[in-house]
Amino acid sequence: MEPIVQMTGITKRFPGVIALNHIDFDVRPGEVHVLLGENGAGKSTLMKVLSGAYTPDEGTIRLGGKEYKHLTPHISAEGGISIIYQELSVVNWLDIRENIFMGRLPMKKMGPVPVVDYAQMNRRTEELLEKVNLGHRKPTTPVSELSISEKQMVEIAKAVAFNARVIVMDEPTSSLTEEEIQRLFTIIRQLRSEGKGIVFISHKLSEIAQIGDRITIMKDGGYVGTYQVADLTTDDMIRLMVGREIKGTYQHTPEENFQFGDVIFECRHLTRKDGRCKDVSFQLRQGEILGFSGLVGAGRSETMCAIYGAAPKVSGEIILHGKTLSIKNPYTALRQGIGLVTENRRETGFFQNFSNKRNIAIAQQLKNSSLDGLGGFTNEKQEQAIAEKQREEIQIKCSSLEQLTVELSGGNQQKVILGKWMASNVQLLIFDEPTKGIDVGTKSEIYKLMRGLADQGIGVIVVSSEMTELLGLCDRIAVMADGRITAMYDVADATEEKLAKAATAETTASA
Amino acid sequence: MKTLQKKKFTFNDYWDRYSTITILVIMIAVFGALRPTSFLTGSNLIKIMEQSSITILLGLGEFFAILLGGIDLSVSSTMALSGALTAQLMVNAGLPPLVAILIGVIIFGAAIGMVNGFLVTATGLPPFIITLGTQALLRSLGYIVTDARAVSGLPASFSKTMGGKLFDIIPVPILVALVTAAILTFFTAKLQAGRNLYALGGNSQSAWYAGITVKKHTILAFAISGVCAALAGMVNIARLAAAEPNAGTGYETYAIEAVIIGGASFFGGVGKIPKVIIGGLIIGVINNGLNMVGVSSYYQQLAMGCLLILAVTLDRFFGASRKN
Numbered sequence: 001m002e003p004i005v006q007m008t009g010i011t012k013r014f015p016g017v018i019a020l021n022h023i024d025f026d027v028r029p030g031e032v033h034v035l036l037g038e039n040g041a042g043k044s045t046l047m048k049v050l051s052g053a054y055t056p057d058e059g060t061i062r063l064g065g066k067e068y069k070h071l072t073p074h075i076s077a078e079g080g081i082s083i084i085y086q087e088l089s090v091v092n093w094l095d096i097r098e099n100i101f102m103g104r105l106p107m108k109k110m111g112p113v114p115v116v117d118y119a120q121m122n123r124r125t126e127e128l129l130e131k132v133n134l135g136h137r138k139p140t141t142p143v144s145e146l147s148i149s150e151k152q153m154v155e156i157a158k159a160v161a162f163n164a165r166v167i168v169m170d171e172p173t174s175s176l177t178e179e180e181i182q183r184l185f186t187i188i189r190q191l192r193s194e195g196k197g198i199v200f201i202s203h204k205l206s207e208i209a210q211i212g213d214r215i216t217i218m219k220d221g222g223y224v225g226t227y228q229v230a231d232l233t234t235d236d237m238i239r240l241m242v243g244r245e246i247k248g249t250y251q252h253t254p255e256e257n258f259q260f261g262d263v264i265f266e267c268r269h270l271t272r273k274d275g276r277c278k279d280v281s282f283q284l285r286q287g288e289i290l291g292f293s294g295l296v297g298a299g300r301s302e303t304m305c306a307i308y309g310a311a312p313k314v315s316g317e318i319i320l321h322g323k324t325l326s327i328k329n330p331y332t333a334l335r336q337g338i339g340l341v342t343e344n345r346r347e348t349g350f351f352q353n354f355s356n357k358r359n360i361a362i363a364q365q366l367k368n369s370s371l372d373g374l375g376g377f378t379n380e381k382q383e384q385a386i387a388e389k390q391r392e393e394i395q396i397k398c399s400s401l402e403q404l405t406v407e408l409s410g411g412n413q414q415k416v417i418l419g420k421w422m423a424s425n426v427q428l429l430i431f432d433e434p435t436k437g438i439d440v441g442t443k444s445e446i447y448k449l450m451r452g453l454a455d456q457g458i459g460v461i462v463v464s465s466e467m468t469e470l471l472g473l474c475d476r477i478a479v480m481a482d483g484r485i486t487a488m489y490d491v492a493d494a495t496e497e498k499l500a501k502a503a504t505a506e507t508t509a510s511a
Numbered sequence: 512m513k514t515l516q517k518k519k520f521t522f523n524d525y526w527d528r529y530s531t532i533t534i535l536v537i538m539i540a541v542f543g544a545l546r547p548t549s550f551l552t553g554s555n556l557i558k559i560m561e562q563s564s565i566t567i568l569l570g571l572g573e574f575f576a577i578l579l580g581g582i583d584l585s586v587s588s589t590m591a592l593s594g595a596l597t598a599q600l601m602v603n604a605g606l607p608p609l610v611a612i613l614i615g616v617i618i619f620g621a622a623i624g625m626v627n628g629f630l631v632t633a634t635g636l637p638p639f640i641i642t643l644g645t646q647a648l649l650r651s652l653g654y655i656v657t658d659a660r661a662v663s664g665l666p667a668s669f670s671k672t673m674g675g676k677l678f679d680i681i682p683v684p685i686l687v688a689l690v691t692a693a694i695l696t697f698f699t700a701k702l703q704a705g706r707n708l709y710a711l712g713g714n715s716q717s718a719w720y721a722g723i724t725v726k727k728h729t730i731l732a733f734a735i736s737g738v739c740a741a742l743a744g745m746v747n748i749a750r751l752a753a754a755e756p757n758a759g760t761g762y763e764t765y766a767i768e769a770v771i772i773g774g775a776s777f778f779g780g781v782g783k784i785p786k787v788i789i790g791g792l793i794i795g796v797i798n799n800g801l802n803m804v805g806v807s808s809y810y811q812q813l814a815m816g817c818l819l820i821l822a823v824t825l826d827r828f829f830g831a832s833r834k835n
Contacts, residue, residue, distance in 0.1 A: 310720060334722035348720045353713035353780035362710065362721055369703045372724045374731060376703040 003028045003062070004165045004197045005081065010049055010059035012042075019045045020056070023223045025216055027166050027197035032188060034208050034229065035201045036241055037218035038439035043201055046218070047168055051083050052076040080165030084155045086174060086437075090143045097125040097139040100158045128157040132187055147296065149180040156187060167191065168199040173207060174437055177295040177465050178500060185211050203439060205234040206468065217241050242441050250447040250472045252289075260475070261286025265428050265459045267307060270316030276302040278483040280316070284428070284459045289450065291474035292463040294503045299483035300463045301343060304430045308340040309333040320427055320459075331373055334366055337427030341417055341434055343463075349417050350405045357387040357401040359416050363424035390419030394449055411442025418449060428459035435469065447473055467496045479503050526829035531773050531789040534822060538793060542800030550803045557682065563795030564684035565590075565743045569762055570769030570787045571688070571695055572624075572739025575732040577770050578712045580779025581638030583733065585627060586740040587762040588649035591755070593619040594744030595653050598662040598754035601669060608669035616741045623649065624737020628730030638733075646763070653756040662754040673749030684746040688788070691742060695735070696784040708732055713780030765794055768815065772822045793818070 003026040012020040020042045027033050035043050048054040049061075052071035061068045063079040071079070090099050098105075101121055108117040125139035132153040143151060152172060159167045169188075173181045188198055188211060202208060208215065212229035217240045224240050232240075265284040270277060277299040284290050292300040305311040307318055309327040318325045320337060327333045330340070342348040350359045361383040369376035387401045396415045398408055405416050414434065421429050431450065435443045450473065454460045464470050470477050477494050479487040479502035487502035526533075543551040569586045576583035597615030600606045606614070623645075630641045676682050699705035711718040711728050719725050743762075748754040773790030775782025797818065801811045 308720075329724060330720055330722040331724050340720060342720050347714075348716045351710050351713040351717055351721075351780070353709065358706070362706070365703055365706070366722045372727055373707055373722065374704045374724070374727060377701055378703055378706050 001028050001030075005050070005079065006062040007046075007050065008060050008062070010046065010056045010061070012045055012049060012054060012056045019221050020049070021222045022059070023218065024226070027199055029165070029195040029197055030192055031213040032192055032198045032200050032211050034212035034215040035199055035218070036203075036208065036215055036237060038241060038441060041218040041241075042221040043218060044170065045221075047083060047170065047199070047201070050076065050081060050168065077162075080163060081168070082159035082162070082164035082166065083168040084152065084159065084170065084172065086171045088148070088151050088155055090151050090154055092144040093142065095140045095142050096129070096134075096137060096146075096154055097121045099143050099154055100125055100128060100161050102158075104162065124161065125157075128161055129153075131160065131190075132157045133183060147180075148175045149177075149184070149296075152176075152184070153187070156191075160191070164196065166197040166199065168201070170201045171203065171437065172200070173202060173204060175296070177503075178467065178496075179295065179504075181207065203437070204466070205237055205440075208237065209234065238440055242439075250444050250469075252447075252451060252473055252475075254475070258287075260288050261457070264321055264457070266317075266319040267303075268317040268319065270303065270306055270318070271314050272302060272306045272483075273312040273314050276483050277306055277480075280480075280483075280485055282478055282485065282488070284461065286457050286459075287454055288475045289454050289460045289462060289473060291470035291477040292461065292480060293465075293467060293470055293477055293499045294480035296465065298480040298503065300480050301432050302483070303480070304340060304432055304461070304463060307333075308338055308430065310340070331366065334363060334424065337425070339363065339421040339424065339426040339429045341414075341421065341429065341431045343432040343436065345410065345413050345417065346406075350413060350420075352404070352406040354405060355402045356391070356396065356398050356405050356408070356416055357383055359405045360387040360390050360401075360419045360423055363420045363426075367424050386423045387419070390423050394419055394422070395445070409439075409442075411438040411446070414438060414442070414446060415449075418446070422453070426458060428461070429453060430461045430463070432463045433465065434462060435464075435466075467499050470494075470499075471496070523829050526825065530822070530826060530829075531786045531793070534772070534818075535789050535793050535796065538796045538800065542796065542803065546800075546803045550800055555799070555803075557680070557685075559792070559795045559799045560685040561682035562799065563791045564682070564688040565746055565759070565762065566765045566769050566794055567685075567688040567788050567791035568691060568739050568743035568746065569759075569766035570773070570791050571691055571784065572736035572743075573763070573766040574695075574770050574773075574775060574782060574784065574787050575708065575735045576638060576642075577767070577775050577777060578708055578779060578782055579638075579729060579732050580712050580715075580777075581631065581732075582642065582767065583627065583638065583736045584642040584763050585623070585646040585649055586736060586743075586766050587759040588646045588653065589620065589623045589737055589740035590744040590747060590762065591758040591760075592649045592653040592656070592744075593623070593741035594748040594758060595657045595662055595754045595756055597741075597745060598665055598748050599656065601666055602662055602664050608666055608672075611669075612673075612745055615745060616738055620738040620741025620744075621734045622737070623741075624734035625730050627737065628733030631733065632726040632729050650756075650760075657754070657756045659756055661756075662748075663752070665748065665752055665754075670749050670752040673745060674752070684750065687742060687746055688791075691739060692784055692788050699784055704728065704731060709780055765791075768819055769794055772819060774826060 006026040008024055010020050010023045023046055025046060037043050045054065049056050052073040052075060055070040061071055063071065068075065106117045106120045107114045122139045129135055129137055134150060134153050143154060146154065172184060176184065192198060200211060208229060214226060215229050215232065216226045217224040219241060262285065263283045264286045268281050270280040280303050294300050302311065306313045309329045309332055318327055325336045364386055365378060366373050390396065391401060394415050396419060397412050405413055408416065435446055438446065450460055462470065462474060471491060471494060474491055477489050477491060477499065478485050479499055481503055489498060549555065569590065572586055573583055593615050596619050597611050600611040600614060601608055627642055627645055631638050634641065673683055677686060707723045707728050710721065711723055711725060715725060747758050769790035770787055771777065772793055773782065773786035794815065797814055798811055801814060
């Protein structure tokens, strides 16, 4: 079948870097073409060539029967290419219909004056929302009221509205729950059956097997090959992608006769001021990793924020090593040995204007400071030593400790954050989506580091939307729904089905 | 992606580090070439430093507001009000100059700054709006406490020391500015609070999650701004031997210019104290130099405007900010 778009021999050089090296990529009507590669493999660069944002140095692009040396954003859009980026580009303060028709509002004439045809806009928006399963939303609903998954649907509706023939989705599932992912897949299958070409970029191998037809694998800017998804196992994909053997999933197997230690951390009847976590109680034993499963908005991150003092609570006791802590803000939490690795590294995890050294040293420095962090001296030598030690221990790949953390890959940024907490002698470390947007190689390293912390006697709590991650990593898994814990399983008894069931459970009977 | 590491000292690296001092040297060279006998003399250069001392002091305070990604428009009013209040303490209450200065700087300056900081943290409004309000409010208070008249009759010992010269060479105002800058350099480089302010300016969300007490640090930054403005107020009344309620009207612009020409990022988190001094000196050199060349004061503003835009543009393309 004639491809909608065909890129041949695409090469793109940046000063000192070959970002793309003779890449072939095409999208046919009615297929889901997966693009797979580690962070930095060049997937995003390739998509930017496709969108017309980058001009390739070599190669040709065939689109709509014509051959181009490079595309412009205009030609790309006219040719029916639509890209949905990981950071969604909806405008929060506009409503759904305005977002969909932004820049291309339907017009009518009122006398000689052209005005916006709101009636037509509403009607067409309703049709589109029906199509992407958002029929329950009104066209005039502000986008700020929608969940991430719904915003994504709005973007898809926007692509459909303008007759996109190729829809590129850059890690569309990274912020979605299992259920939302399945809903997204339903829409993708429907679009495929209508003859649209879908480019699906994801790190989650199990999803690829579910939804992909063909797969193109990239590595370090180079082209590895294009295959039928059905012909590859997940282990094949990993091998092709990283060029070395890595077991696809991490599976912790405790030693025989392993006994958990005493309870080191306890949370009793924790309730947040805004009600987003209600009467949450649980215990954590020494050597144990406790997972939190549930849908987005179930109150998992919110509970962790309350424990860490980042959000106000109305009641509840936080007990660490038998001592009841008084936590007013993150500063007091940190000083008493509690750490939080937040979900969004860039927004809340590290400082863009700080070097690796400073980002690693800050928690330890604050811990030793006085007067709510206002007092105390910095010590360059000590900072250097602390950062050096973490860099070696957890193998942070950076050109130097003076390099800005923002320049590192996602996985190494996460290691910097981990190093920060380890350097501060944390007693309880809470991870919120610790491997979001991180490639498989680094992922398994991070799992090992987390297990290492637990083995050292540090309390480890993990919030994750990836059930396989929790099942492979944790010893026990709590499930939350609507701000409450609805179930608690030993990992041996837990299955994806049980977790999913508890996540949607009626919360009146809280466990 | 594999990066080929090349360690070559490029123009970018040079501009990163030495942009501000380069501009200053070029300015001095240009005016020196045009007016070798009048501009490039020791006494004139010292005069420039003295004239720049108030801009530098205001700029040093402004630096902290801008470091947080905010701004402090009230520095000029703070300078006038604290100057007027201190003058009254000396003239009407008969307090010894040293005591009056301490009260003026530590109590008035810091308190005004803390109010600014408190209002910013309590309302969550942009510092631009809050300090635009307090600018007007404090200016008005200045007129009210002085009855809109200059406070004169300051003790001679005060104006002679604070407005005089050390060893008959070095103007005390520039010493005040340099000592303040030295203390603040130490503060930003060696104290935890200084480091925290950079962090907070870089990303306030990350700062909160990293355990930095955001509100207290914001109040601290504005308090420093207030203290520096009050110091500028002391220098100003000493130089004039009187406190005028309309002193320094519009000087906040100079303060902001000094900080920005000094390479601080308007988005926060980036900047260095010593460069604020150079930024302030550049403004002083332009004003003085254009006077010497005989350019009308109408054109001086034009030159300032062009320089500001040029300096920031160069920084945008060659300096550290190009990375963001």
